Amino acid sequence: MVNPPKSAILHLLNMSLYDQLKFDPATGLIPAIIQEQKSGRVLMMAWMNRASLEQTIATGKTHFWSRSRQKFWMKGEESGHTQAVKDIAFDCDGDTLLIQVEQVGAACHQGFKSCFFRSVEGDGSTFKVTERQLQTPEQIYGKKK
């Protein structure tokens, strides 16, 4: 193991987070991977614009930008399944976030802890469901969805 080159690190530490990040020039968005800190389970991936990242940092709850609804939203605003932020990391290229959270209930709107509840089998012609559903969408959202 070697230490990180000190000159490079000192240079980086003089720059703010937003100098390091590359929001997509066309959409203004950056993908955010959400990981449950205590289990290491990757829960979901969603998109943030600068305002939702600022709000996430300011409030300690994850906020996103919905591409399908073209809407700013707080995770859990309807379901109550909020995410308390424990750490925000970003990658070497500055174009992806990795956020550690404490998850209330199911992260997936389909009632699974993680949105990644299906895995490929064999050559990709079939797949399997890998975790139990905690709630049905009807139990989470009532008749809303």
Add this chain to the structure above:
Amino acid sequence: MVNPPKSAILHLLNMSLYDQLKFDPATGLIPAIIQEQKSGRVLMMAWMNRASLEQTIATGKTHFWSRSRQKFWMKGEESGHTQAVKDIAFDCDGDTLLIQVEQVGAACHQGFKSCFFRSVEGDGSTFKVTERQLQTPEQIYGKKK
């Protein structure tokens, strides 16, 4: 806990992986989160087109599409830091992959195990380096980079 609704699951199991996935209509790409299976560490996020996913499944080594170089590539083809695929999951919307791997060496081209080696401090005006660099880029790539 409730079981997944059987009718929904049976319906899904009759469809192939590629029926479930949404590659971006403009670019033909899907983001792939790469996680080290044994540690749970998220190593990187990269992009796949259908050919790179097919090659990943066929060979058991991760293959991607580089947006910056507009090039099909196998992870580790220059560095030797290949990724042996252990599991391929996909999310509820079918627009993100989560791939479990066994990583040889550093996943990051900057010589860190994970590309997410920096985390935000406080209000986002500063950040810290959270892991040790295993190798310098020069040690990995010689004079190539």
